[in-house]
Amino acid sequence: MNIPIETVQVGDFQMNYFRFGSGQKTMVILPGLSVQSVMGFAESVAAEYEVMTNDFTVYVFDRRSELPKVYSVDEMARDTAEAFKALGLCDIYLFGASQGGMMAMRIAVEYPGLVRRLALGSTSPHLKEQQLAAMGQWLDLARQKDGEGLYLAFGEKLYPPEMFARSREMLALAGRTVTDEEFARFAVLADGTNGFDMTGSLHRIACPVLAIGSQDDRVVGPEGTEAIVRVLGGRQDFETYMYDGFGHAAYDTAPDYRQRIYDFFMR
Numbered sequence: 001m002n003i004p005i006e007t008v009q010v011g012d013f014q015m016n017y018f019r020f021g022s023g024q025k026t027m028v029i030l031p032g033l034s035v036q037s038v039m040g041f042a043e044s045v046a047a048e049y050e051v052m053t054n055d056f057t058v059y060v061f062d063r064r065s066e067l068p069k070v071y072s073v074d075e076m077a078r079d080t081a082e083a084f085k086a087l088g089l090c091d092i093y094l095f096g097a098s099q100g101g102m103m104a105m106r107i108a109v110e111y112p113g114l115v116r117r118l119a120l121g122s123t124s125p126h127l128k129e130q131q132l133a134a135m136g137q138w139l140d141l142a143r144q145k146d147g148e149g150l151y152l153a154f155g156e157k158l159y160p161p162e163m164f165a166r167s168r169e170m171l172a173l174a175g176r177t178v179t180d181e182e183f184a185r186f187a188v189l190a191d192g193t194n195g196f197d198m199t200g201s202l203h204r205i206a207c208p209v210l211a212i213g214s215q216d217d218r219v220v221g222p223e224g225t226e227a228i229v230r231v232l233g234g235r236q237d238f239e240t241y242m243y244d245g246f247g248h249a250a251y252d253t254a255p256d257y258r259q260r261i262y263d264f265f266m267r
Contacts, residue, residue, distance in 0.1 A: 001020075005017075013079065014065045014066070015063070015083045016061075018060055021052055021057045024055075025055055026091060026093065027059070027094075028058075029058065029059070029100070030101070031060065031100050032099045032100050033098060033190055033193075035142075037182075042060070048252075051262050055266065056265075067185060067188045067189070070192075072194075073192050073193055075192070076103050076189075077106035077107050077110070078106075081114060084111075084114055090113065090114055091116045092114055093119075094114075095119040096119075099193060100123075101123025102196055102198075104118060104120060105120065109201050109204045112204075112206045115207050117207055118207050120209065122213060122225075122248050123211075126196065126198070131219070134157045138154060138186075141153055142184075142190065145178075150186075151171040154171075155171045156218075157218045157219050158247060158248045158249040159248075159249055159253065160253065202231040203232070210240070211225050211239075212225070212257070213225025213240070213241075213243070213250075215242055239264060
């Protein structure tokens with residue numbers, strides 16, 4: 001499978017994306033913060049989400065290509081929603097993971113006509129001091145241009161201990177390939193989470209919502225999902241599920257994760 005990377009022009013900026021699947025419904029994936037762009041892993045993502053491909057055409061978006069020096073999560077959400085509109089996407093089945101989940105919540109609130117169903121993975125409607133601790137370490141390593149250290153610190157927080165131990169050498173090797181441009185880009189995107197808080201507007205999400213978290217999440221903690229449940233938990237169109245043993249990156253590590261999202265989207 002050879003999936004091309006496409007580009008949409010939106011006003012004065014461009015945004016890369018790729019798509020796969022042949023279904024009539026539109027699904028969008030907003031990935032979390034990563035050291036290197038998910039655009040380099042299109043075939044792997046498509047293979048992981050194969051369960052979606054008969055019913056959905058799936059779009060995966062990067063952040064905008066040229067980043068301003070300061071770029072908040074709210075601004076990321078705004079630009080991404082404008083990219084949806086430029087491509088004529090609507091009635092979207094939207095899945096956001098981690099930072100992508102923060103963007104997805106904001107899009108669902110500010111652009112309700114775009115989103116039909118919303119799935120949120122390992123995310124939080126706010127970031128408090130304890131939740132920002134990992135981000136601070138990553139930022140320091142990115143600014144020091146320590147690729148190996150950044151990949152290892154990133155993987156240690158995202159993955160369960162056993163998986164991190166197995167992946168340690170691969171992560172260290174990947175860290176040696178990080179470019180100066182990628183360090184700078186990561187720092188801007190990581191710093192963009194500072195001040196994010198939409199707890200007060202979460203109730204404005206009008207579509208059905210599935211929130212998936214992990215008891216052993218070492219980035220936003222189970223508290224992130226619990227904060228969503230506190231606001232939306234009384235609604236009949238709200239569902240939640242908590243993993244244990246799959247870490248923050250349960251969206252990659254839990255074998256039934258994609259099926260769980262598919263079942264929710266197909267209800």
